[in-house]
Amino acid sequence: MMQQLHKGHLGRDSSPGAQGEHKQDKRMLAATIQDRAFKHISLLAALAVLALVVVIVYQLTTNAWEAISRYRLGFVLSSVWDPVFHDYGALPFVFGTVVSSLLALLIAVPLSLGVAIFLSEIATAKLRRPIIFLVEVLASIPSVIYGLWGIFVLVPLVRQSQPFFQRWFGFLPIFQGPPFGYSLLAAAIILAIMIIPTITSLSRDALAAVPNHQREASYALGASHWETIKNVVLPYNKSGIIAAVMLGLGRALGETMAVTMVIGNMPQISASLFMPAQTMASLIANEFGEAVSPLHVSALMEIGLLLFLVTLLINVLAKFLTTRTKHKGVQK
Amino acid sequence: MNKRRKLTDKLMTILPILSVLITILPLISISVYLVYKGVQYLNVQFLTELPKPVGQPGGGMANSIVGSGIVVGLAGLIGVPIAVLAGIYLAEYGRKTKLAAVVRFFADVLQGVPSIVIGIVAYAVVVIPMGSFSAVAGAAALAMMLIPFLTRTTEEALLTVPQDVKEAGLALGQPQWRVVLGIVLRSARGPIMTGVMLGIARIAGETAPLLFTALNNRFWHNGLNGPISTLTVQIYNYAISPFTDWNGQAWSGALVLVLLVTGLNILVRTLARSRYSERS
Known part of the structure; x- marks a missing residue:
């Protein structure tokens, strides 16, 4: 035209x-x-x-x-990673990546939803703006600075807290082992801090999309503030919140620097949260520069490919979920 | 309302407030440490000198600060024109085509690709053929991260320009490309510049894509075809080193990085704002 x-x-x-x-x-x-x-x-x-x-x-x-x-498929099933004898299996890194990311979600999801609920349902306009700003600042901190803070603040904190956990809950295998500080737990905490802004802002959008008459209807039926949040606001846009969590997970799986700096980088599968581990991303960061043999480089590239495919899949799924909610919003 | 429901209501609305406080706690801790530890090694020497060999006190990160500027600037030179043009295609020429939908989809999805993966791809594409780690390779990796983000931001910025403005330009006999560049892009330059700055700030903080592309250098860089030091990689190396002196310098480097990135952001935002007010 x-x-x-x-x-x-x-x-x-x-x-x-x-x-x-x-x-x-x-x-x-x-x-x-x-x-x-x-x-x-x-x-x-x-x-x-x-x-x-x-x-x-x-x-x-x-x-x-x-x-x-x-x-072939044995790559992700074998737990031996030995550059000296040219034998490569990715299982410890898959374990480290999945466990650290899921633990991070366990910490980050309740907190993020709490912040999102506060911002969209509780806070006054005056309070809302500075908190949104602070969450944005949290998102803008470079990951190497999170790692730096992790090494000198978080890791010592984890190390000092371990005897306490061992004393009271030492019978549980997840708290056993020597106090290194550099551990799966430290990685999970730092990942949680890093993905809270992502999950918070996206789930806040999801909550903001809930029409006001839904809340009013709930109040009219005599529901309290919390009952309205729990029974009306949160379920209304479930797929938006799930998408927010998935994007947070995607970020956690691929996060490299901060995790590399606090996880201890040992290719082992251990039940204890206080033991060092290694993730797929931190393995590449640690070994790619020193890899000489073609097979070693190739194995690291395959780890990168797996990481790429998994994060791609998660992002695509999250995208479908958000477009679905958008259509739903249009129909109403 | 009975007592129990009232009580649960009170208790449960406290939880969100509590989660806000817990979320802000690390931010406060990081800021305090950044300033407290960062100023200890921050002096003129730190900003103007090369790193000293292990064991010798003093020295600075001048080469890393300049290096970061070069790599990020180069990435902007590569990435910004491509992204803005791609954004123009999505918003103006191909708005409703299938191709645009596919490009949009992948631009969104690419933003979620881990930066370390981008790093090893840039290694394979640039470092291996060139035969050397280089500033160019680092810039290519960062540009790969910048383009998807900026393409979508540009598109969204262009879509805010009203259709009548474009039609007015066309009615005056302007060819479409002049309308796009002279009117649409010009009216949307504020949000586009904000997008560019946000993108630049984001890639300036990246470390993982530079580890195997720009590598690092304890001296001044020797041209763009050789390894170059960047602030983020230097912070990483110093942070994981066993020397307290270097650890301290890592904090100062981190403080400089944060100041540069946020300073740049604030500067551009105020500049853009004053320009607008001048015009209107």
Whole structure:
């Protein structure tokens, strides 16, 4: 439509006579060529985004091919990671990644939902703005600074708290082991702090999408403030909240620096929260620079590929969930 | 309402307040440590000198601060034009096409890809063919992180420009590309600049994509084709080192990083604001 509009334009300074018309035709032709060129340049840039996806998948797959074809499914089932004897299995890292991320969710989800509920249901407008700002600041801190704080503040705190847990709950295997400080627990706590802003802001959006008449109807039925939140507000946009949690999980799974700095980096599967472990991302950060043998590099690339695929899947699912809620909102 | 329901109501509404307090606690702790520990090694020497060898006190992170500026600036030079053009395509030319929908989808999904994965891909694409770790490779990795984010921000910014403004431009006989660049992009430059700054601030804090691309350097960089030190990688190396001197410098580096990133943010925001008020 827009192109038709400009094709039918009249030159502002068009002079009468054949020469003027000729000039104008030429200018119009030039404009059409420039238009086409600009459109194609912008198209090329848009295609670059898709090329990025292709490059990532292609490079990870081809570089990981040696490890993929050698170990096949056994790669994620074997718990031996031995660069000296060229034997690579990813199980300890899958364990470390999954457990640290799930523990992080366990801490972060209740807190984030609490903050989101506070912001959308309880806080006055005056209080809301500074708290949103603080949560945004929390999101903007570089992960290496979280790691730095983790090493010098959080890890000593975890180390000092361990005797307490052992004294009272020492019969549970999750609290046993020597007090290193660098541990699965430290990683989970730091991940929780890092994903709270993500889950909070997205679930706040989800709660904000709940129409006010729903709340009013609940109050009219005699429900209390909390009963309204629990029975009406939270269930109304469940998929939005689930999407928020999933995006938080996606972030936790791929987080590298902060985790690498506090988890202790030992490829082991241990029941204790206080034992060092290692995640897929922290393994790459630690070993990729020193990997010499092609198989070692290839195994690390395969870990990267797995990480990519898992986070991709989670993000795609979360995206479908949020678009579904959007449609639901339109219908109502 | 009976007593028990009243009590649960009170108790349960306290929980959200409690979670706000718990959430803000780490932020306070980080800020306090950042300032308290950061100022201890922060001096002129720290900002102007190269790192000293192990055991010698003093030295600074001048090369890392400059290096971060170079790598991030280069990433912006690569990423911003591509992202803005891609955003223009999504908002103006291909708005309702299937291709635009696919690009939009992947631009969103790419934002969730772990930065370490981007790092090893950039290693495979740039470092191996070039035969060396380099500032260019680091910039390429950061640009890969910037483009998806900025493409979507640009698109959203352009969509806020009213249709009548565009049509007015076309009615004056302007070719479409001039309307897009001269009118649409110009009217949306405020939100686009904010997006650029947010994106730059985000990639300036990245460490993982630089570990195997820009690597690190204890000296001044030697051209853009060689390894270069960046503030984030240097903070990481110093933080995990066993030397208290280096640990202290890591805190100072962290303070500088935060000040630079937030300072840049505030500066651009106020600049943009004063420009607007001048115009209107």
